[in-house]
Amino acid sequence: MLAEQVLERIDTGILLLDSSLRIVKCNQALKNLADKACEELCGKPVGEVFPRFAEVRYQHILRECLERGQVRFCSGMIHSAFVLPEDPLRQFRCRQNLQVKRLEDCGQYYVLLQITDISDHFERVFHLKHLIRDLGADYEQARTSGESMRKQAYYDHLTGVYNRAMFMIQLRHDMKQADRNQKLVSVLFLDLDAFKAVNDTYGHAIGDLLLQQVAGRLKACVRSSDTVARFGGDEFAIILTNITEAENVREVAEKIRLSLLAPYDLHGNSLTISASIGFSMYPADSQDPQALIDLADRAMYRVKFSCKNNVACYCDL
Amino acid sequence: MLTELQKDILGEMVNVYIGQAASLLSEMTGQEIRLNVPQVLLLTGDAIALDPRVTDDIWSQGHIVSSSLRFSQGLHGKTFLMFPAAQAKALVNACLGEMELCTSFSESRDLLDTDFDVLKEVANVILNSIMGGFGELLDTCLEYSVPEIEMLFAPDNEQRQFLSNQQNILLLKTELFLDAASVQGFIMIAFSMNSISLLLEKINAMTEDFSDYAG
Numbered sequence: 382m383l384a385e386q387v388l389e390r391i392d393t394g395i396l397l398l399d400s401s402l403r404i405v406k407c408n409q410a411l412k413n414l415a416d417k418a419c420e421e422l423c424g425k426p427v428g429e430v431f432p433r434f435a436e437v438r439y440q441h442i443l444r445e446c447l448e449r450g451q452v453r454f455c456s457g458m459i460h461s462a463f464v465l466p467e468d469p470l471r472q473f474r475c476r477q478n479l480q481v482k483r484l485e486d487c488g489q490y491y492v493l494l495q496i497t498d499i500s501d502h503f504e505r506v507f508h509l510k511h512l513i514r515d516l517g518a519d520y521e522q523a524r525t526s527g528e529s530m531r532k533q534a535y536y537d538h539l540t541g542v543y544n545r546a547m548f549m550i551q552l553r554h555d556m557k558q559a560d561r562n563q564k565l566v567s568v569l570f571l572d573l574d575a576f577k578a579v580n581d582t583y584g585h586a587i588g589d590l591l592l593q594q595v596a597g598r599l600k601a602c603v604r605s606s607d608t609v610a611r612f613g614g615d616e617f618a619i620i621l622t623n624i625t626e627a628e629n630v631r632e633v634a635e636k637i638r639l640s641l642l643a644p645y646d647l648h649g650n651s652l653t654i655s656a657s658i659g660f661s662m663y664p665a666d667s668q669d670p671q672a673l674i675d676l677a678d679r680a681m682y683r684v685k686f687s688c689k690n691n692v693a694c695y696c697d698l
Numbered sequence: 699m700l701t702e703l704q705k706d707i708l709g710e711m712v713n714v715y716i717g718q719a720a721s722l723l724s725e726m727t728g729q730e731i732r733l734n735v736p737q738v739l740l741l742t743g744d745a746i747a748l749d750p751r752v753t754d755d756i757w758s759q760g761h762i763v764s765s766s767l768r769f770s771q772g773l774h775g776k777t778f779l780m781f782p783a784a785q786a787k788a789l790v791n792a793c794l795g796e797m798e799l800c801t802s803f804s805e806s807r808d809l810l811d812t813d814f815d816v817l818k819e820v821a822n823v824i825l826n827s828i829m830g831g832f833g834e835l836l837d838t839c840l841e842y843s844v845p846e847i848e849m850l851f852a853p854d855n856e857q858r859q860f861l862s863n864q865q866n867i868l869l870l871k872t873e874l875f876l877d878a879a880s881v882q883g884f885i886m887i888a889f890s891m892n893s894i895s896l897l898l899e900k901i902n903a904m905t906e907d908f909s910d911y912a913g
Contacts, residue, residue, distance in 0.1 A: 452842040454822045456815035459726050506812045
């Protein structure tokens with residue numbers, strides 16, 4: 382019969398169950414999926430031949446279909462497979478979608494199971510998802526390494542504050558901002574007094590630790606909108622923004638000087654150190670960023686070669 | 699339109715039905731899934747297309763994934779479970795335990811065929827529970843169609859046309875909470891005129907029982 386031929390030729394595995402959930406009919410596609418002959422299947426309870434259907438949840442689905450007519454679709458992505466082949470290797474990669482539907486004939490209800498093999502499709506999706514995951518990992522690695530390069534380019538590796546290059550970029554930006562807001566900017570140049578003696582006495586490891594703690598104290602003394610940078614050795618520079626008069630700068634510089642004077646605990650060694658600080662003002666002292674740094678440096682040297690541990694403005698020279 | 703008491707009764711019932719769906723979904727996916735319907739609305743005729751609670755909440759989020767199934771015999775109509783595409787993707791990834799894909803590609807709204815299969819099943823379980831519950835309430839059998847799934851995107855005027863084609867919509871705002879994600883969607887049940895009358899009659903009978911009991 383034509384209907385019989387159609388049933389045998391379609392790619393979807395068909396199982397027809399009676400009201401006691403015994404297999405009444407199956408097609409060639411189903412036999413191919415299960416590696417079983419028809420005589421091994423027909424007349425047997427579906428849960429006996431295909432143990433998946435003996436599980437409570439699938440029994441429930443089949444009963445709901447029989448008793449209440451509920452159509453159910455089960456995705457192979459969630460349930461894996463229902464009709465497993467004999468070959469364990471094929472079992473492992475086997476994925477099947479299942480559709481459960483009720484049929485009625487002469488007052489009798491039947492359950493129609495339609496099983497579609499999606500193993501090949503699943504494998505493609507599996508590889509695609511792994512590819513996406515790998516691409517994601519590569520992207521993350523590239524992003525992290527880009528970030529690390531950016532850090533190396535703009536940050537001082539020892540103290541974590543900005544380096545000279547980033548300080549210059551920030552200073553140009555802050556000068557433009559100050560023009561717009563009609564405010565002043567100040568550049569502070571700071572050099573630790575007798576830092577070489579610390580290195581010579583306690584070693585470079587302690588010297589490095591001291592520089593890290595100095596950087597921490599400098600950051601604690603200024604606002605988050607201000608900038609702290611290390612220019613190398615024991616030289617630090619600071620940009621103070623949004624300033625209304627030079628006296629405010631002097632107060633902040635004094636606060637910094639006093640903060641740095643407090644004793645440092647460096648791996649059990651308690652030591653103190655002072656700093657010489659010079660500062661210049663934008664736009665009063667110069668309109669050139671490099672010149673502002675040089676003028677602050679000159680003011681700092683004036684302190685260094687007079688009394689040390691003090692603050693001087695370029696305008697005082 | 700529904701009175702507050704009718705809304706309360708419908709809300710209570712739907713939350714019980716949907717609770718059964720949640721435990722089925724939890725069993726299926728191996729993770730705790732909670733479902734909640736905090737809002738129930740009944741809209742009729744032209745009011746549907748103009749009601750901002752429908753047009754804004756459902757359509758404003760771009761592409762949506764709609765799973766639907768028809769029911770007939772005791773009640774007639776069509777029921778839809780709708781998720782914005784990005785939420786649908788998050789739901790699929792959560793069901794498959796692939797949250798890392800969710801976080802790395804949270805912008806991705808590309809759904810694979812297999813994702814549609816998962817959504818189809820989730821919708822099937824939820825919609826079967828609700829419609830099965832209504833069928834039981836009215837002591838009637840329902841004939842269900844095979845679930846269908848589609849991605850929808852319609853400009854404003856077409857949205858209104860789509861909505862105005864539905865005669866009576868019972869709108870259930872739905873929240874799904876999974877271990878690693880919370881997903882918001884909508885259930886729309888478009889009833890025929892006769893079916894909505896049957897349902898409301900039953901609800902009214904229940905409210906009378908309730909009043910008698912209270913009295």
